[in-house]
């Protein structure tokens with residue numbers, strides 16, 4: 001193919017999204033997301049700070065037309081790999097409407113897990129499997145949606161399942177909730193690991209359940225992950241979006257169940273292959 005004279009090839013496509021780089025298990029996740037955010041040329045916001053003062057970043061892809069969604073990642077510390085999935089999905093684009101991507105909701109927790117894995121000291125097992133924020137609050141049971149009624153809830157700081165002193169007591173969940181109230185999205189997606197399944201139900205009335213299940217099936221078709229029910233959970237971001245905001249909201253557990261926590265870079269390719277187009281495909285369903 002002759003390159004000379006091909007004018008179109010000379011016009012670089014102006015992208016707002018920085019290129020994806022190759023990551024290693026030694027990646028400093030917070031630093032990576034922060035520099036991606038610095039390079040990102042689209043609309044962007046710092047929506048709050050973590051308990052230890054790290055920023056929580058949000059970046060908008062697409063247009064401010066219907067539907068606008070929020071997709072959030074790495075709320076559970078040991079599930080930090082999903083933050084890198086966020087960047088891949090941003091690069092895949094949003095064909096209908098737009099999406100606010102919040103790639104790293106729990107930056108302190110991710111740092112706890114990453115440093116425990118890096119130093120590999122004995123006695124670090126609990127910290128390498130940490131899910132909570134730095135204060136031992138599990139952010140995904142800290143939302144005001146039947147708060148404190150989950151079957152596995154605990155009521156003192158812990159590596160997982162502690163609901164907090166009151167709903168939204170953690171700065172990270174508070175930041176995400178107030179950002180969500182401000183954006184008023186038409187849907188939200190929460191990315192976790194692992195198990196390859198999708199949750200969508202939280203006590204919806206029948207008509208809304210039909211609407212939400214139809215959309216959940218689009219996510220299922222895109223990822224190949226089946227729909228599941230979790231009647232014993234409460235206080236999650238997805239639960240709050242469904243119950244308080246009345247919008248469809250989904251939790252996707254990415255990554256095969258045979259993998260061990262915390263999932264590392266070696267799991268990323270497979271997760272990206274399955275989930276890269278999930279947000280784009282969902283956005284077409286409204």
Ligand SMILES: [Zn+2]
Pocket residue numbers: 076079140192193
């Ligand atoms: Zn999780």
